[in-house]
Every structure is written in C-alpha cells, then in structure tokens.
Amino acid sequence: MAxxxxxxxxxxxxxxxxxxxxxxxxxxxxxxxxxxxxxASGSERDAAVTELHALLLRTARFEIARRYAxxxxxxxxxxxxxxxxxxxxxxxxxxxxxxxxxxxxxxxxWAYKFALFEAAANVRKRAWQRREIPLTAETxxxxxxxxxxxxxxxxxxxxxxxxxxxxxxxxLSTHQREVLVAIVLNDxxxxxxxxxxxxxxxxxxxxxHDARQKLRAALTARGLSLEDxxxxx
Amino acid sequence: MSAPLPPDEPGRLLARLTxxxxxxxxxxxxxxxxxxxxxxxxxxSDADAAIPGMQAHLEGCSACAxxxxxxxxxxxxxxx
Numbered sequence: 001m002a003x004x005x006x007x008x009x010x011x012x013x014x015x016x017x018x019x020x021x022x023x024x025x026x027x028x029x030x031x032x033x034x035x036x037x038x039x040a041s042g043s044e045r046d047a048a049v050t051e052l053h054a055l056l057l058r059t060a061r062f063e064i065a066r067r068y069a070x071x072x073x074x075x076x077x078x079x080x081x082x083x084x085x086x087x088x089x090x091x092x093x094x095x096x097x098x099x100x101x102x103x104x105x106x107x108x109x110w111a112y113k114f115a116l117f118e119a120a121a122n123v124r125k126r127a128w129q130r131r132e133i134p135l136t137a138e139t140x141x142x143x144x145x146x147x148x149x150x151x152x153x154x155x156x157x158x159x160x161x162x163x164x165x166x167x168x169x170x171x172l173s174t175h176q177r178e179v180l181v182a183i184v185l186n187d188x189x190x191x192x193x194x195x196x197x198x199x200x201x202x203x204x205x206x207x208x209h210d211a212r213q214k215l216r217a218a219l220t221a222r223g224l225s226l227e228d229x230x231x232x233x
Numbered sequence: 234m235s236a237p238l239p240p241d242e243p244g245r246l247l248a249r250l251t252x253x254x255x256x257x258x259x260x261x262x263x264x265x266x267x268x269x270x271x272x273x274x275x276x277x278s279d280a281d282a283a284i285p286g287m288q289a290h291l292e293g294c295s296a297c298a299x300x301x302x303x304x305x306x307x308x309x310x311x312x313x
Contacts, residue, residue, distance in 0.1 A: 062310070063303050105268035109308065113267050116303045120296075157243045164250050184249045190260075190296045202260040205294055212252035212293070219251070226251055 031107035038098060052111065053091050059115035060086035067123045086122050090114035124189040133196050134186040135178040137168075160224055167218035168211075176211040179204055248292075257289035263297045271304045 037048035060083040068079065093114050101110050168177055182188040183204070190208075194201045219226055258266070266284050273280035281288045291298045 059307060062307055066303065066306065100265075105272045109268040109272055109304070112307055113264065113300065113304055116307065117264065117300055120299060120303060124296075157247055161243055161247055161250075164247065168250075180250070185246075190294070201296065205260045209252065209257070209293070212250070215251055226247075227254065 028106055031103060034107040035098070035101070038095070049091070049095070052094065053087055055108065055111065056090045056094075056115040057083055057087040059112050060084075060090070060119040063116050063119035064123055067120065071123075071127060082122050082126065083119065086118040087115060089118045093118075121191045124192050125195060128189065128192045133182060133188055133193060135182050137181045137185045160219065160226065163219055163222055163224055164215055167215045171214050171218045172211050176207055176214070179207045180211040183208055253289040253292040255289055256286050257293055258284075258286040259290070260294060260297055263287060263290045263294070264300070267297075267301060267304060271301060271308060275305065275308055 034048065034052075037044055038052070039045075040048070061080070064079050064083050064086070090111075094111055101107060168180065172180065179193065182193055183190055190204050191201045194204050197204070216226060266287060270280045270284050270287050273283055291301055
C-alpha cells in the first residue's frame with residue numbers, strides 16, 4: 001500500500017479560516033464536533049485530520065470500486081494507490097476550504113463530495129491514459145442520414161439533427177466545435193479533456209454551454225423549434 | 234459512432250447536443266451545492282425548488298451528474 005506522507009505535508013496543510021462560522025450554530029452536533037476538532041491545535045487536530053483522512057480513503061475506495069465494476073476500459077492498475085492519492089488530494093482541498101463549510105449539510109456529506117470528485121476524476125484519467133483524444137467527428141454526420149425513420153417516427157428529429165450538424169459546422173468556433181464534439185459525440189470525460197487542454201472542467205463546460213446556446217439560436221434562425229420536439233418525445 | 238444507433242438515440246443525441254433549456258448552474262456552483270442538494274433529495278424535500286438551476290446542470294453535464302449519483306449511492310450505503 002502506498003503512503004503519501006499524511007503526517008507531514010497533508011496534515012500540516014493550511015486551513016482557510018481559523019474561525020468556526022456562526023452559521024454552524026444551527027448545524028448538527030456531529031458536524032460541529034468535526035469543525036471544532038479540525039480548528040483545534042496540537043494532538044486533537046492531528047487526530048481529527050487522521051480520522052478525516054480515513055473517512056476520505058473509505059469514500060475514495062467506494063467510488064473506485066463502483067467505477068471499476070462498470071467500466072470496460074478499467075483493468076488492472078493499483079486501485080489502492082489511486083484511492084490514497086484521491087484521499088490525500090481531497091484532504092488538502094477540504095483543509096483549504098474549511099471556512100467555506102456553511103453547515104447546510106452534514107459535515108461528512110460535504111467532505112465526501114471532495115473524495116468522490118477526486119476519485120472519479122482520477123479513475124477517468126486512468127481510463128483515458130495513453131488514449132488519443134478524438135476532437136473531430138469523423139463519422140457522426142451519418143446519424144442524420146442512416147437513422148432516418150418514417151415521418152411519423154422521427155422526421156422532425158432527423159431534420160433537427162441535420163440542422164444541428166449544420167450549425168456545428170458553420171456557427172461554432174473551432175474551439176467550441178472541438179470541445180462539443182469531444183465531450184458530447186465522442187464521450188471524452190470533461191476533466192480528461194480539461195487536463196489535456198490545460199484548462200479547467202468549469203471553463204470547458206462554459207464552452208459547451210455557449211456552443212449549445214449558439215446551436216439553439218441557429219435552430220431558431222432556421223425556423224425550427226427544439227421545444228416542440230422535446231414535448232413530442 | 235459508426236455502429237447503428239438504438240431507436241431512441243437520435244432524440245437523446247439531439248438533447249445532449251443542444252443541452253437543457255433555461256438557466257443552469259456552472260460546474261463550480263454545482264459542486265458547491267451538491268451536498269445540500271443530495272441530502273434534500275434523500276429527505277424527500279424539493280431539492281430542485283431549493284436550488285434552482287441544479288437539475289438543468291445535471292441534465293447538461295454528465296460528469297456532475299455522475300458525482301451526484303456517487304454521492305447518493307454513498308449516502309444510501311451508510312448504515313442507519
């Protein structure tokens with residue numbers, strides 16, 4: 001089992017705020033105890049950090065096991081090392097953002113999401129290790145032609161898809177087109193693409209969102225209504 | 234994409250390409266609210282009314298939707 005130096009770098013990671021938020025007065029007792037111990041000093045804080053890391057490690061293992069059970073791309077590799085790394089990264093993030101905990105959920109639920117996020121991202125990156133990222137849709141134009149059904153079954157959808165395809169080719173910037181195609185058509189995980197393009201998941205999703213808005217506007221300009229299609233399916 | 238699509242795939246593909254209608258949260262806002270949203274869901278509260286834009290984002294962002302499913306599964310696996 002790999003060790004990532006919990007007692008040194010992680011345990012001494014800076015906290016974002018030395019003050020327990022007043023909002024926590026309404027929080028549950030277990031959450032308040034977590035906060036008090038993590039804001040303490042000396043051995044009490046060390047013990048709380050160690051317990052939190054153990055909680056995060058269990059969470060990361062839970063997530064990694066779930067994803068390995070359902071992904072055909074994941075075979076082999078040291079999953080416990082992946083869990084350790086995910087727990088370490090989550091712990092650093094949590095200690096750095098402790099002041100952001102507002103007490104609107106249990107502290108453990110708030111902490112879990114960091115470990116799940118790190119574990120999921122690490123699993124997706126491992127699944128795409130050494131795989132080329134497809135940024136172009138070499139065969140996707142087929143969908144508008146090959147899947148034409150009877151007018152009753154899907155002529156409207158087919159017409160909309162053909163218009164969307166035209167919009168992707170004509171109305172989107174190169175960056176918008178590549179990002180949308182990679183994520184939506186080629187199922188490249190957004191955090192994998194973000195790492196390859198040296199950007200963030202949030203920034204890439206903004207690109208996807210803006211591209212979708214452009215496509216919707218293009219459909220409207222062509223007199224096509226997406227909402228009619230949605231309500232009929 | 235070269236294999237034949239299932240019969241319902243064109244509609245789903247269209248939805249994925251054009252995204253959810255209406256305003257939606259960003260990925261950062263989604264992560265910020267995810268713990269509260271899932272707890273509300275599991276206590277049968279109206280999570281979508283409490284956190285506007287969350288449901289639309291989860292429809293549009295598969296990675297955040299997976300994070301939500303994971304958090305739900307983890308909480309549901311807890312004893313008691």
